[in-house]
Amino acid sequence: MDIYEERKDGFLVLGLEGRLDATNSKMFEDKILAVIDEGERQLVIDLSQLNYVSSAGLRVFLLASKRLNPAGGKLVLCSLQEPVKEVFEIVGFFSILSILGSRDEALKSFR
Amino acid sequence: MSEAIAVELKNRLSEIERLAHVVDNFGRHHQIGAHILYNMKLALDEILTNIISYAYDDAGEHHIVTRLSLEQGKWTVEVEDDGRPFNPLNAPVADTEQSLEERRVGGLGIHLVRKLINELEYRRQNDRNILVMRLKVKGA
Numbered sequence: 446m447d448i449y450e451e452r453k454d455g456f457l458v459l460g461l462e463g464r465l466d467a468t469n470s471k472m473f474e475d476k477i478l479a480v481i482d483e484g485e486r487q488l489v490i491d492l493s494q495l496n497y498v499s500s501a502g503l504r505v506f507l508l509a510s511k512r513l514n515p516a517g518g519k520l521v522l523c524s525l526q527e528p529v530k531e532v533f534e535i536v537g538f539f540s541i542l543s544i545l546g547s548r549d550e551a552l553k554s555f556r
Numbered sequence: 557m558s559e560a561i562a563v564e565l566k567n568r569l570s571e572i573e574r575l576a577h578v579v580d581n582f583g584r585h586h587q588i589g590a591h592i593l594y595n596m597k598l599a600l601d602e603i604l605t606n607i608i609s610y611a612y613d614d615a616g617e618h619h620i621v622t623r624l625s626l627e628q629g630k631w632t633v634e635v636e637d638d639g640r641p642f643n644p645l646n647a648p649v650a651d652t653e654q655s656l657e658e659r660r661v662g663g664l665g666i667h668l669v670r671k672l673i674n675e676l677e678y679r680r681q682n683d684r685n686i687l688v689m690r691l692k693v694k695g696a
Contacts, residue, residue, distance in 0.1 A: 467605040468569045499601045500665035507661045514656065528594050535671045536664050537652030 446495075448476055454552055457485050462494035465502030474505045481509065486518035489551045493524035498532055510542055519543060523551040559586075560625035567608045567618040572601050575622060582624050588631060588693055595672040596633060599689055602665035603635050603644065611639020611685075626693065635687045642685055643678045644669060 446463040457480060465473060480488065490506070510520045521543040525533060533539060545551045563578050565571040576597050583593040604620065612618055623634040649670065650663035670676065675690040 464573075466569075466572070466601060467609065468573070497598075499598060499605065500668055501605060503664050504661040507656075507659060510656055511659075511661070528591075532598070532668065535652075535668055536650065541654075541656040541659065 446473070448473065453489075453548075454555075456487050456489060456552055456555055458489040458491055458548065458552075460491040460494060464497040465495060465505075466497065466499040467501035470499075470501035470505055473502065474508065477505060477509045478512065481512055481516075481518070486513065486516060487555045488513070488518070488520050489548060490520065490522045491524055491548050491551075492522055492526065492529060493548075495529055496526055498529050500536075503532070503536055503538070506538070506542060519555070521545060521551040521554055523548050560623060563622045563624075565604070565620045565622065567612060567620060569605065569608055571608075571620075572604050575600060575604070579624065586626050586631075586693075588626075592631070592691055592693060596631065596689070596691055599669045599672045600633065600635070602669050603687060603689075606642070606644075606665060607635070607637045607639055607685075611637055611642060613640065629693055631691045631693045633689045633691075635685075635689075637685050638683065639685060641680050643680075644687060645676055645678050 446461060446465050446469045449460040449462065451458045459477065506522065513520050523545045524547055525544065533544065538544065543554065545554060561582060563575055565575060579597050579600065580593065607620060618638055621636045625632050644666050647666050648663060649667040650660065652667065673689045674692055677688040679686050
């Protein structure tokens, strides 16, 4: 999996490409916790290029949201591919995480 | 039984993607739909990640055997390991009704397996864990 980083309208967007599983979830966890520790409070994770996620990756989204929310921050996920969306539904993430259809909607939600 | 194949894996996480390619080929050969294929690969990933990460008390090399077979509209995948006894059928799982604050970050893998797979069986035999997962396959 590759992680790319962009700044849009002042907000940090992390994009994930490929497979997020137990072989690389620690790298993603380290990356996202590092940007939170550096002070980012409003973060977009663009999943449009992510075609596979296992529970090892799911726990990182949970962990980051749990870390950001009490700090007055917000994590927004966007552009989920269909198989990834199904996995998110099974684990009940739509009721506890902010998940939007597109990157534009995600960025708008911060205003 | 129409056709069965066995794949032997070492207890390394990188082996899971290798298995996924074998499963893809098996699926293509038997015209198993993409959705069913995805679900089985994810369930296998979860089970194997658990075994490789938690089943062994030593740091040595272990072998995990995965068998795939197709019979009467059912795709059966068996995973056999020599790790410590672990029954995924009665392991605690995440409560997906809880709020973000209440939720623990773990326990999602077994929850996924139970939701993705139609039939699950577990037995402990000759000091080995044997997990059988079955999915209905259309037209097979």
